[in-house]
Amino acid sequence: MSGDIASRAAALVRDVPDYPTPGVVFKDITPLLGDGPTFAAVIGHLAQQAPEVDLVVGMEARGFILGAPVAVALGVGFVPVRKAGKLPRETLSGAYDLEYGSAVLEVHRDAMAHGARVLVVDDVLATGGTAAATVELLEQAGSKVAALSFLMELSFLEGRSRLADHVVQTLLTY
Numbered sequence: 001m002s003g004d005i006a007s008r009a010a011a012l013v014r015d016v017p018d019y020p021t022p023g024v025v026f027k028d029i030t031p032l033l034g035d036g037p038t039f040a041a042v043i044g045h046l047a048q049q050a051p052e053v054d055l056v057v058g059m060e061a062r063g064f065i066l067g068a069p070v071a072v073a074l075g076v077g078f079v080p081v082r083k084a085g086k087l088p089r090e091t092l093s094g095a096y097d098l099e100y101g102s103a104v105l106e107v108h109r110d111a112m113a114h115g116a117r118v119l120v121v122d123d124v125l126a127t128g129g130t131a132a133a134t135v136e137l138l139e140q141a142g143s144k145v146a147a148l149s150f151l152m153e154l155s156f157l158e159g160r161s162r163l164a165d166h167v168v169q170t171l172l173t174y
């Protein structure tokens with residue numbers, strides 16, 4: 001079944017060369033998001049393989065698109081990890097590099113109870129900079145990252161090696 005979902009999803013991911021910078025092949029998921037049955041099947045797959053968790057965490061912005069419906073499917077809350085300056089209360093924050101730039105991520109300091117088990121959801125694992133920075137924030141906040149779940153992994157960028165102590169799940173591998 002997941003093989004079937006994987007091939008349907010892969011057919012709806014579009015390669016855009018030299019975006020946003022020369023040399024990067026951007027994996028555009030908007031065709032997949034625009035196909036209701038495939039989008040629903042992907043969310044169902046991510047939810048079905050999830051460990052038991054208290055919360056789902058997603059990273060701005062594409063991690064929100066996948067993470068929030070996974071949280072709803074699991075019947076748990078959703079915590080946004082946002083780019084700097086968007087959260088109104090006290091935050092934990094961390095700078096990081098990604099495949100085509102650098103940024104700062106933040107999470108509300110009180111978003112998770114101490115010891116909460118969380119599932120991290122995002123669309124792409126590339127260099128792993130975004131995911132590693134997120135794990136660091138969550139662990140600083142006292143959470144336990146039960147697993148990280150991605151729609152796809154760009155394995156040639158070896159992001160998985162930055163998450164070596166964690167469970168990493170991906171539907172598609174390039």
Ligand SMILES: O=P(O)(O)OC[C@H]1O[C@H](OP(=O)(O)OP(=O)(O)O)[C@H](O)[C@@H]1O
Pocket residue numbers: 059060061062063097098099100122123124125126127128129130131159
């Ligand atoms: O493994 P990495 O090299 O860190 O790259 C992966 C990250 O890059 C993209 O986010 P981006 O910062 O482009 O933000 P967006 O979701 O707002 O488009 C993607 O959604 C991941 O979060």
Ligand SMILES: Nc1ncnc2[nH]cnc12
Pocket residue numbers: 024025026027028098099100124126127154
């Ligand atoms: N090649 C890529 N395509 C889409 N999102 C990404 N995030 C990091 N690298 C990416």
